[in-house]
Amino acid sequence: MVNLALLWHMHQPYYQDLETGEHILPWVRLHAIKDYWGMVALLEEFPGVRLTFNLVPSLIVQVQAFAEDRAHDRHLALGLKAADELTQDEARWLVANGFHAPYDRMIGPYPRYAELHAARMAGRDFSGADLRDLQVWHKLAWIDPDWLACDPRLQALIAKGHDYSERDKTTLRGIELELLRLVVPAYRAAGARGNVELSCSPFYHPILPLLCDTDTGLRSFPQSERLRTRFARPGDAREQVSRALAFHEHTFGSRPSGMWPSEGAVSDEAVALMAQAGVNWIATDEDILSRSLGEALPRDEFGHSVRPDLLYRPYRLGPDGPVALFRDHALSDRIGFHYQSWDADAAAADFVERVREAGRRFSAATGGEVGTVSVILDGENAWEHYPGGGRPFLRALYAALAEATDVRTVTMAEAATAPAVPLASVHAGSWINADFYIWIGHRDDRRAWSQLAEARAMLDRRAEDVAPADRSRALEELLIADGSDWFWWYGDDHSSDHDRDFDDLFRRHVRNAYVAMGEAVPVELHASNISTGPAPDRLEPLGRLSVTLDGRNSSFLEWVGAARAPLGRPAGAMHEVAPASRVAELLLGAGAAGEFCIRFSGPAIVDLVRSGSVTLVVLVSAPEVFSLPIKATWLVADELVEAVIPAAEFGPVSGQPFAFQIQVRDRSDRVLETVPHAGSWTFDARSSDSGWHV
Secondary structure, three states, rough: EEEEEEEEEEEOOEEEEEOOOOOOHHHHHHHHHHHHHHHHHHHHOOOOOOOOEEHHHHHHHHHHHHHOOOOOEEEHHHHHHHHOOHHHHHHHHHHOOOOOOOOHHHHHHHHHHHOOOOHHHHHHOOOHHHHHHHHHHHOOOOHHHHHHHHHHHHOOOOOOOOOOOOHHHHHHHHHHHHHHHHHHHHHHHHHHHOOEEEEEEEOOOOOOHHHHHHHHHHHHHOOOOOOOOOOOEEEEEEEEEHHHHHHHHHHHHHOOOEEEEEHHOOOHHHHHHHHHOOOOOEEEEEHHHHHHOOOOOOOOOOOOOOOOOOOOOOOOEEEOEEEEEEHHHHHHHHHHHHHHHHHHHHHHHHHHHHHHHHHHHHHHHHHOHHHHHHEEOOOOOHHHOHHHHHHHHHHHHHHHHOOOEEEEOOHHHOOOOOOOOEEEOOEEEOOOOOOOOOHHOHHHHHHHHHHHHHHHOOOOOOOOOOOOHHHHHHHHHHHHOOOOHHHHHOOOOOOOHHHHHHHHHHHHHHHHHHHHHHHOOOOHHHHOOOOOOOOOOOOOOOEEEEEOOOOOOOOOOOOOOOEEOOOOOOOOOOOOOOOOOOOOHHHHHHHOOOOOOEEEEEEHHHHHHHHHOOEEEEEEEEEOOEOOOOOOOOOOOOOEEEEEEEHHHHHOOOOOEEEEEEEEOOOOOOOEEEOOOOOEEEEEOOOOOOEEEE
């Protein structure tokens, strides 16, 4: 006999910009209609299977907002807008962003959706009917597969295939809201039935040990560069834990017994905070156990643990601490990454046999004790890579577990009741390599942590003279900025099409905190923290410039030596094309004495500058960030904005290479547009070819 403690972790970052109310990315809404309801509803078919769902509070807050039709994102708004009323820019954006799904599983199986995809790849124009079909198929592909199979309204839409009407879109929106409104009640009902345990993570999914003290990261990498400003806020970590437990109890009707610390990140200090809050069990990765015990936990050539006697049992962290369960990393990864290409029955049989083998090995090593295998992984992102949205595999898995007489499924709380081995101290680390490098190891991470620390220190200094509502708003923004996801995407260890979105959201939250406090926003919060990744093509001007500042094409030769800056945005599944740039063309070059020469063209930017609605700013990183306003010269209708900045105005970097971006800001100093849209350009006036590089 062996116990299997299976936990599905449901998590998305907090996508809402509190200032504008917009949800920047649609993943909460899309996963809610495809995964969140279906994952728990499926268990009604298998009442004998016991398992745990870990629900991150900030995810549930967003699900509730979408369910109540209070939340909106650009994808939703343009998907609902009448196709014939879409502007040219909106239509282009919709075509660029209407296919964010794996082709083989979610686009290719539907002939019309595949046809539209082919048209997009070929660069063909989309008619109004094409756009309307895209609006429908983009959402249909994300509907829960079980709901899709049994709802006659959806079956009718699938059968129709093309030439959808605006009424069809309205029908689909109604179904979307129905699904969204089922999610939270379905989990509440499952928890009440008893075969499902509901647990949570800290509210905004922060890395608790780093909130307690960012110097904790130095325990694994003592050679790492220190932050310019240390972040040590155990009180904020405590707030994230206590708020999560209270929210969960209010939402689901009972206080959770346990907690999956965000990213399995633990330290003695973080464990103590959770224990003080009444958390009975926590879970993390087997590598943390190995480091805590000072014992290797190797695997044989078949992937079986060589030390099952250590891995497959609970541990008590300190005399009064919670019970810790350590996940089987290899088994968790088999579901997350390997079984998607297997036959569902074969994959389920392989998994159950591996659990069974783990139990046999544990029993043999301990003289007949019953072991507990913990399998913990993401409960949403894997399924779009499985046939049938993962439902065939999950049904086969649950059926095999229900039939197995020698494998007993248990909740995490039940697993934690087994006799626990004392563990005096836990290694400080996360589920990835038992350290925190992903979240604080790269210079981009460290810069962001310093920005957060400095904003938090400012809130302390202003605590007495900021109105309570504004102080609360500032703190909320900073608690959101604590979240792990912003730091996950910084650096060169992870990258996606949405790195810029995450970077922008992080800096938005920190900027919003300063605004709430009535403080000037530090200029570097207007500049990207990302120092790695794609950048525009190399800029190679032909020679030095001699510019006449008159806002018109005075002579063909005036700007002939300039480089034309590429203004395209980075490619990506969801943000390949954004609304049209306000700047139609941008020329950049160096004058004879190293001056910084800029020429904007395009009616949109000319009109904005003429009206005084915007300011233009050069944002310099050398490596400290500072801004220089661009003093535009006189404008001729619908022609040009020209400017020359003397080299001396660049102060300490005058005559030195420096990286820069150019920003368009409104009267409130809000950034409307940044070029380049990815990376930065480098200016070096010492170079013989006029000094421009990327």
